[in-house]
Amino acid sequence: MTHDEALAQFLLRMGDNTLILGHRVSEWCGHAPVLEEDIALANIALDLIGQTQMWLGLAGQIQGGQSADDLAFLRDAWDFRNVLLVEVPNGDFGRTIMRQFLFDAWHSIVLEQLQSSADDRVAAIAAKARKEVAYHLERSRDTVVGLGDGTEESHSRMQGALDYLWPYVGEMFAVDEVDAIMTDAGVAPNPFDLRAQYDALIEKVMTKATLTIPENRFAHKGGRDGRMHTEHLGHLLTQMQWLQRAYPGASW
Template sequence: MSNALFEFCCRMGDNTLVLGHRVSEWCGVAPVLEEDIALANTALDLIGQTQLWLGLAGEVEGKGRDADKLAFHRDVWDFRNVLLVEQPNGDFGQTMMRQFLFDQWHVLYLKALMSSSHDQVAAIAEKSVKEVTYHLERSSDTVIGLGDGTEESHARMQKALDRLYPYVGEMFTGDAVDAAMVDQGIAPDPATLRADYDTRLDSVLAEATLTRPESDFAHKGGKTGVRHTEHLGHMLSQMQWLQRAYPDATW
């Protein structure tokens, strides 16, 4: 069970780490000052959650690796994040669509984890859900505002949805790790959250006057480490270079 729990914690922490870094790339270059500040705060929230999840992963593993070691000294094939979060920022609309699609799942999953049989998992979920609820409120409002905005903003948001939607299905695809977590009462079967997700998704897209793609094709492989896109490797080369160049350096 400890190996499955380690994998589970890495999945949660890698999701927030990779997305947090992606969002942080907007710092100083966002369209307006308010968005620059909001995106930076979202990134900080996600990195804070990463420290909790990867810290717990290190405890469970019992090999002396802390959150920093797991974040900065693993290679691409060791990461367990879903493919959605490693997708490039693109324009502002694509960034917010990616955020919304993940936030909607994240809130549902964290709320379920608050009832986890594992006290530390439940505590991390309870702390994180407060931040993620705000993330979802903001990303939903932005998707609606841009989708139902000008002709240009609508077209960009529909393009972003068409590009990113094929990565949604992976968040609801279960495997042996998920089954072990269900058996232990630690986490829910991700497939059980899909109906609620789709209902909430359709409600926001309707307000945004956006059309959900008909195909349910789903890219997979990120949460098992079997396959990542080339984007993750490029991102990690920037994120990890200092720690790799100067191992165990301190300020």
Template sequence: MATMTDAPLFQYTLRLADTALILGHRLSEWVGHSPVIEEDLAFGNMGLDLIGQARALYAYAGEVEGKGRDEDALAYLRDAGDYRNLLLVEQPNGDFANTMVRQFLYAAFAHPYFEALAASKDETLAAIAAKAAKEMAYHVRHAAEWTIRLGDGTDESHARAQDALEELWPYTGEIFEVDPIERALIDIGVAVDPAPLRALWNKTMDDVLGEATLVRPRDGYMQSGGRAGRHSEHLGHILSELQFLQRAYPGATW
């Protein structure tokens, strides 16, 4: 029987799944192109973590929706305007510093967020989050170490890391936004209120950026809209590649 929370729960779960899928795909683009073989393996492993999170979340979203859409249908058969991922994760990889800074900005939030979501009153979300929290602990550690290494490295690596930070910072405000869909679930203990996590995220930023000798950008105008389906042009290019096989051969199975 459907409940009053089904529609918000579907949207909330879809947002988490879309963010994981798009960032996982972005990291997969580095495989075979990383500066060292260890990072080829690291990007591949982190990408698989995120794709695994997306699969579990899509499967649950399809169950909650109750319209017969499975994880493949939700991942491969929706248009860009139907995606609800954070704008941060769809931004281009750029150079190695840009990718690492993007990963650091997201993982520093996702780790404590999933830790908190592991206490959700929704048992399925709690189980998915408990696993994801362990994975994101590695992601934030790996990305932080590289951010420090690049920022406190050569003049060139420092400049590239600082440029990446300046470019990506305007997308971090959306991480902490809460709309009525999420508020309804926060109030009943299903979703996580990101507001209490901001202090921890800020501390992580200050600690790591300080050690990296990088200057934290000032908060100003922040980009948003991803969770409402308003995306940059980059998402369409991602989907043209990610969805090609399913679109070219509808219903194909392995």
């Protein structure tokens, strides 16, 4: 695999993560428990889609002139490179917030490292995205703590959400050829090396939230490349790509 091929795959991973999670979060628009949460989740979704445009836009340039829209709307499920965590359906509000926090914690650590990337384009995107993600993390962290250390019902739901989602966390720290090439070139950090910092952050927050982290910290479901996506992604893409597929090449 060449450097440019690996870089394109890395960019697709970053962009697909934010694209799929952004779409998932947007599903709460008009359905959140209270108006404040409805507005906040909609804004987070918009931030994530904006980040997607930058990551996929650069990936498209490297792959030969494809646009971010081409990559978002014209690929099939097996061509997406996001982690499985972001595909997981929203479930109840507690599961959505826990999923957001588990991703935000990883996202903030990765973006902090990417600001020092040897690729100036990657560093610039990371610097812009990190400001938004700092807010995402603060908000999801505080909500996890508030619900976890809240009523008996909210605590139970948050513990259930953590138990359900934890097996998906390990995939974010898996290392393959793409990661090795990016690390050797100074473009991105080795994912495995970020796990200790991530665990420390998770432990601190879960202690405040009076939640118990499942014991098996290194199990994970799936793998990014050469793996079958869950049925969740196919259903999500049916919604997300419907207009473009129904009217190919249409413009407004």
